[in-house]
Amino acid sequence: xxxxxxxxxxxxxxxxxxxxxxxxxxxxxxxxxxxxxxxxxxxxxxxxxxxxxxxxxxxxxxxxxxxxxxxxxxxxxxxxxxxxxxxxxxxxxxxxxxxxxxxxxxxxxxxxxxxxxxxxxxxxxxxxxxxxxxxxxxxxxxxxxxxxxxxxxxxxxxxxxxxxxxxxxxxxxxxxxxxxxxxxxxxxxxxxxxxxxxxxxxxxxxxxxxxxxxxxxxxxxxxxxxxxxxxxxxxxxxxxxxxxxxxxxxxxxxxxxxxxxxxxxxxxxxxxxxxxxxxxxxxxxxxxxxxxxxxxxxxxxxxxxxxxxxxxxxxxxxxxxxxxxxxxxxxxxxxxxxxxxxxxxxxxxxxxxxxxxxxxxxxxxxxxxxxxxxxxxxxxxxxxxxxxxxxxxxxxxxxxxxxxxxxxxxxxxxxxxxxxx
Amino acid sequence: xxxxxxxxxxxxxxxxxxxxxxxxxxxxxxxxxxxxxxxxxxxxxxxxxxxxxxxxxxxxxxxxxxxxxxxxxxxxxxxxxxxxxxxxxxxxxxxxxxxxxxxxxxxxxxxxxxxxxxxxxxxxxxxxxxxxxxxxxxxxxxxxxx
Numbered sequence: 001x002x003x004x005x006x007x008x009x010x011x012x013x014x015x016x017x018x019x020x021x022x023x024x025x026x027x028x029x030x031x032x033x034x035x036x037x038x039x040x041x042x043x044x045x046x047x048x049x050x051x052x053x054x055x056x057x058x059x060x061x062x063x064x065x066x067x068x069x070x071x072x073x074x075x076x077x078x079x080x081x082x083x084x085x086x087x088x089x090x091x092x093x094x095x096x097x098x099x100x101x102x103x104x105x106x107x108x109x110x111x112x113x114x115x116x117x118x119x120x121x122x123x124x125x126x127x128x129x130x131x132x133x134x135x136x137x138x139x140x141x142x143x144x145x146x147x148x149x150x151x152x153x154x155x156x157x158x159x160x161x162x163x164x165x166x167x168x169x170x171x172x173x174x175x176x177x178x179x180x181x182x183x184x185x186x187x188x189x190x191x192x193x194x195x196x197x198x199x200x201x202x203x204x205x206x207x208x209x210x211x212x213x214x215x216x217x218x219x220x221x222x223x224x225x226x227x228x229x230x231x232x233x234x235x236x237x238x239x240x241x242x243x244x245x246x247x248x249x250x251x252x253x254x255x256x257x258x259x260x261x262x263x264x265x266x267x268x269x270x271x272x273x274x275x276x277x278x279x280x281x282x283x284x285x286x287x288x289x290x291x292x293x294x295x296x297x298x299x300x301x302x303x304x305x306x307x308x309x310x311x312x313x314x315x316x317x318x319x320x321x322x323x324x325x326x327x328x329x330x331x332x333x334x335x336x337x338x339x340x341x342x343x344x345x346x347x348x349x350x351x352x353x354x355x356x357x358x359x360x361x362x363x364x365x366x367x368x369x370x371x372x373x374x375x376x377x378x379x380x381x382x383x384x385x386x387x388x389x390x391x392x393x394x395x396x397x398x399x400x401x402x403x404x405x406x407x408x409x410x411x412x413x414x415x416x417x418x419x420x421x
Numbered sequence: 422x423x424x425x426x427x428x429x430x431x432x433x434x435x436x437x438x439x440x441x442x443x444x445x446x447x448x449x450x451x452x453x454x455x456x457x458x459x460x461x462x463x464x465x466x467x468x469x470x471x472x473x474x475x476x477x478x479x480x481x482x483x484x485x486x487x488x489x490x491x492x493x494x495x496x497x498x499x500x501x502x503x504x505x506x507x508x509x510x511x512x513x514x515x516x517x518x519x520x521x522x523x524x525x526x527x528x529x530x531x532x533x534x535x536x537x538x539x540x541x542x543x544x545x546x547x548x549x550x551x552x553x554x555x556x557x558x559x560x561x562x563x564x565x566x567x
Contacts, residue, residue, distance in 0.1 A: 053484075070484065071520070145513060145522040177509075177526035244473050344482040347473050387476050392483070410483060 033086075034415055036376045041329075044374065044417045045086040047405075051079055051412035056102040056151060056319070056395035058109065060126030063400055064088075066109055068102040070149075070409055078102070078111055080128065086416060094131035100149035100221065101162075102395070105200070110160065112150040114143040117162060119200070138162060138205050142192050146175070147219035153232070155225050160200045161232055162210075165219035166193035170239050170291050171275035178245055182291030186275050189215055193274055195223075195234065195266065214266045216304060218274040221341075222320035222396075228334050229364040232266045233308070235317035235338060239278055239289070240345040246290040254296075256349035259287070261317050262307035263336070263359070263366075273304035281310035309366045315353035316341035318394040318409075322361075325402025328419050335361045338370075339393035339406060342378065350385035354378035356393055356406055374417060377408060456541070456553055463542025466535045470528060471543075479547035487514045487521035490547045499540070499554050503562040506536050533559040 034044040053070035060066070065081040065088055076093025101112030109120045109128060117138035120128040137160070141150055147165025154160050168175050171186040186193075197211040213232075222235040243255030250258075259278035264270075277286045277300050286301035288294030311317070319339030323332050335358055342354035356374040360367050378389035391408035398404060399416070406415040468477070474486040481488035489495050494514070495502065509527035513520050531539070533556050540554040 146524060148522070174526055175524045178530065180526075241473060244470075344476070344485065345473060347476055348468060386478055386480075387482065388478075388480060 036374050036415065036417075038374050038417065041421065042374075042417055042419050044415050046413055047083060047086055047088040047416045048081055048090070048414045049412065051090070051414065053409045054079075054395065054407040054412050054414060055100040055149070055409050057397045057405055057407050057414065058102045058104040059397045059399045059405060060104065060122070061400050062126045064091075064126055065405070065414065066102055066104070066111075067395070067407060067414065068099055068111055070100060071098050072096050077113075081414075088414065092131070094128065095134070101152035103152050103154060105154040108200070110152050110154070110200075112152050112162065114148040114150060115139070115141050117141075117150065117152055117160065117198070135203055137200065137203060138196075138198050138210070140206055141196075142167065144192075147192075147237075149221055151221050151223050153223050153225050154200055155232070156227075156230070158200050160198050161213060161223065161225075162196050162198065163217070163220035163223060163234070164192045164194060164196060165221075165237075166274065168193075168275070169241060170218075170245075170289055172245070172291055176241060176245070178247075180245070180291070182275055182289065188275075193217060193219075195220065195232070197268075211268065213268050214270045214272065216272040216274045216276075217264070221316075221318040221394075222338060224320045224322050224336075226265070226322050226334075226364060227324060228322075228361075229265065231364075233320060233322070233336070234264050234266060235320050236262045236264060236272065236274075236307075237316060238262065238313055239274070240314070242290070242296075246296075249290055249294075249296045252348060256313065256346040258282075258313050260307065260310035260313060261315050261340075263309040263311070263317075263320075263338070264305060265308045266305075271304050273301045277301035277304060279307055279310055281312065284310070309359055309370060311338075311340075311357070311370065312352070314343035314345040316343060319356075319396035319406070321396035321398060321404070323398060323404070325398050325404075327402025328404075331360060332358065334364070335359060336366075337373065337396055337404060339396050341392050341394055341409075342384075342387070342389050344387055347387070351387040351389075352384070354384055354389045354392060356396070374406065374415075456545075459538045459541045459553060460545050462535075463538035463540070464546075466531065466539040467542050470531065471539065474523065474525070479543065481521065482523075484519070485521055485523040486525075487516055489543050490549065492516050495543055495549060496551045499552075499558060500562055502540055503536060503554065503559050504566070506531065506540070507563060507566060529563075533563065 034046045036044040052073040055068045055070050057067045063083050075096045077097045078095040079093045080091045081088040082091050097113035099113040103110045118134035120134045144167035146167045166188050172180040174180040195214040197213040198205045219237040220234040238259040242250040243252050260281035280287050285299050288298040288300035318341040321337045338357045340353040343351045354377045358373040359370040377391040378384035392410045394409040395407040404417040479489040507529045510525040536559045537554045537556045544551040
């Protein structure tokens with residue numbers, strides 16, 4: 001009798017170990033090399049550390065590394081590292097300017113400061129031939145300190161695409177001022193808040209020499225050329241501070257998760273709608289910005305494009321890479337990796353992000369839900385939630401063997417993620 | 422049952438605290454309790470107006486929003502500090518070899534007392550220790566600005 005009465009209580013308890021085991025099996029396993037959590041079969045190694053503020057990264061055919069520093073270190077804004085096994089050592093540095101952009105295409109290394117774009121010819125060993133005399137191909141892009149980084153990517157027709165971030169949060173009369181309304185016909189959009197296309201081989205191009213390729217993008221850091229679609233994709237950093245600026249319209253909780261960080265597939269002439277609208281990832285709608293008469297519900301944005309994928313707010317996508325390698329399992333091929341630098345604009349709610357996400361693609365279109373691919377950069381849960389992340393993912397690159405490289409611009413760490421069957 | 426018990430304890434504490442607060446107000450001649458109250462009020466102002474950029478623990482945001490911990494901007498000249506609140510701040514700040522570039526909007530909509538309280542709070546928090554900022558001082562800096 002006694003036994004029977006206890007049974008209903010004991011049974012659920014007995015289920016706990018089974019549940020724990022099944023969760024453990026389903027969840028990604030921690031990789032040993034670098035303290036990251038990755039899907040089963042993947043492993044991460046730290047190939048270099050303490051390099052400075054390592055932003056975007058490019059890998060040569062030989063497996064050597066160029067990485068751009070956000071702040072020049074000892075007068076060097078680009079580092080060149082030689083890789084042997086799973087370690088890379090700094091060979092030299094050059095380029096005395098700060099910046100973010102770093103990309104290799106057709107025998108040239110492209111790099112950006114916060115105003116200009118340069119390129120350096122590579123020899124057949126992947127070494128920069130003349131580090132002190134780059135060709136300056138684009139000059140005089142706006143740098144007004146906010147959203148100042150200029151990321152670059154090339155297509156297959158000799159064109160380079162450069163983002164010029166808006167020097168504003170939402171084109172208010174007074175930037176980030178509580179209750180300040182939006183400037184009529186936002187004047188920022190003529191020379192910032194978009195993507196410009198230039199020739200990859202023509203020296204000293206100004207705005208007027210390029211094509212104003214896409215308008216209405218607040219700020220882009222991660223961008224990549226999709227080879228299947230032959231099309232530019234970018235990750236926009238959505239606007240900040242809905243609650244701070246319009247506390248009567250938004251709660252701190254709404255403000256922490258909205259608006260979306262958007263992946264856009266772009267065509268020439270597109271308009272993504274900043275500053276007049278933002279994208280609500282829960283309602284799947286373009287919402288009129290409060291600075292322009294919105295109330296948090298009114299939709300707007302006729303003629304503006306919809307995102308290909310909408311991610312939760314403020315996670316700060318700084319790196320985008322379409323995986324074309326053969327090392328990872330088949331489902332990763334042609335899908336998108338996105339490095340999320342991690343939020344600051346969720347306080348007093350917990351901060352989030354600081355991970356690398358994978359978005360599956362099929363036939364050049366997003367296919368299924370995104371998933372966290374690499375996590376654990378931030379350190380402990382407390383470090384993550386307070387925004388005191390130890391490492392912050394930024395740049396992504398693919399090695400010749402199909403490994404994935406991730407930079408961290410906080411401690412200057414470069415991770416190499418590989419897969420073994 | 423346990424829940425109800427702890428709810429009662431919480432309620433008791435809240436009542437006790439509000440009594441304490443009332444008492445503090447009455448004996449505001451005591452500098453120490455005046456300071457405690459100013460810090461407590463300042464924390465409320467901070468949470469509503471400052472924490473989203475400078476973060477709850479004052480460490481700021483890499484490259485963007487400067488930390489409020491052990492910097493001369495916070496611990497130094499009080500007039501300068503009051504002016505940052507009133508005028509906003511729109512230039513690169515360098516602290517311990519790092520630069521911070523986000524625009525800080527003017528917060529002149531805060532009342533003199535709110536500014537005094539929030540500055541007193543940040544000068545006594547996050548490991549900082551510096552003298553309080555008085556309402557009179559905020560008033561005179563604001564008047565001089567006009």
